[in-house]
Amino acid sequence: MQQKQRTTVDILKALDKSNCKECGSPTCLAFAALVIQGKKTLRECPHLSEEAIQALGGDGVGKKGKDDDTRDEQFERLMEEFSGVDFEEAAERIGATVHGGRLGISCLGKIFELDRQGNLYSGCHVNLWVHGPLLDYATHSAGRQLTGDWVPFGDLEQAKDWARFFSHRCEQGMKQIVDDDPDFFFDALSIFSPTPVGQKTGKPFSSADHVTVVYPMPKVPLMIAYWCADAEFESKLTLFFDRSAEVNLGAESIYALVRGMVEMFTRIFSTHGLD
Ligand code: SF4
Incomplete structure (x- = not known):
């Protein structure tokens, strides 16, 4: 049309x-x-x-602009690079599976599959923002073990160029969703992650009212820390990544991935409910 x-x-x-x-x-x-x-x-x-x-x-x-052309070129390059990926090697490296000639990657508890050409399949609504990061993850992730050192996005090397956009579109976007009903949001997140991290840890986020870890990619966990508003301060939400995130997925793909999550959460929490 x-x-x-x-x-x-x-x-x-x-x-x-x-x-x-x-x-x-x-x-x-x-x-x-x-x-x-x-x-x-x-x-x-x-x-x-x-x-x-x-x-x-x-x-x-x-009209199509230079930036669009650049994005298209980047995506085409990713598809081309992905076509050379050894699925068995990649599965071991990135914590994925190979089934029926497709590479299956768990993203927020749902399996997304890539075929040899890089086409994406999923039982749930395919979020297009996820496609590029999945190709990037399968092709370039170092598959490094987690360090246990949680840092905000801006502290990741190479994230500097994206930090402002990340703050606006990812952290502020997610905060707006959470602000509506923080208890409900964090309860509902158990759909995407069985790994709540509510205990006090002595880390910068230890004072948060809600802390939960979700896995947008098997080796790229994301910690969501939220501080409720009080008489003195507005609510605050900060997203933390394991220090290994910068070699397990590039900053640009992390940004795109979390943008996609915010978009998905917006749809789920504001339109369809969680049933
Ligand atoms: S609101 Fe600000 S960022 Fe958006 S178009 Fe206007 S000037 Fe640009």
């Missing part, structure tokens, strides 16, 4: 019009015009919700 042609005004209406410049454009209007010209993508505005992006036709709105 042909997508409705969008205009600069359509894009502008969806923006918050704060002219905050975080997208690198001087105003929201300038940003909207650049999106239509294909020189910017909607996701470069950190204040635009996933729902708004989808309502505008996704990130493909506007």
Whole structure:
């Protein structure tokens, strides 16, 4: 079905019009015009919700820009590199399985399968954000043992370029979901992880009201630490990674993966419920 042609005004209406410049454009209007010209993508505005992006036709709105081409090229390169992966070797290295000629990787407790061409299969709704990180994980992960040293995303080497985006879209995005009902959110997370880590540990997150570990990839655990609001402070959410995350999955793929999780949690917690 042909997508409705969008205009600069359509894009502008969806923006918050704060002219905050975080997208690198001087105003929201300038940003909207650049999106239509294909020189910017909607996701470069950190204040635009996933729902708004989808309502505008996704990130493909506007002409294809250099960034899109770069992303496409990166994805194609990943697919090509993945075609050379030895499934048996990879399964051992990254904690996956081989079944029926496909590499099965557990992502948040669900098995996602990749065939030899890199196509993705899953019994649940396939989240496209997961596809690139899975290919990257299978192809490039060092499969290093966990160190037990939990660090925030920004402390990972090579994460510096992504830290601001990660804070906005991943930590703030997840915090907004959790803020609605923290007890319910963390109870519900047991669907994705049987490994609650509620005990006090003496680490920076030991004062958190909720601490849970989930496994977006077998060797890339993610610790979600949440501090409830009180009379003095707003609520806070920080995501911690094992120090090995930077060799088990690159910073860009970690960012994409957690973005995908936030998108998925938004859908589950706000639309369908958990049944
Ligand atoms: S980041 Fe978003 S809200 Fe801020 S100026 Fe750019 S388009 Fe407008």
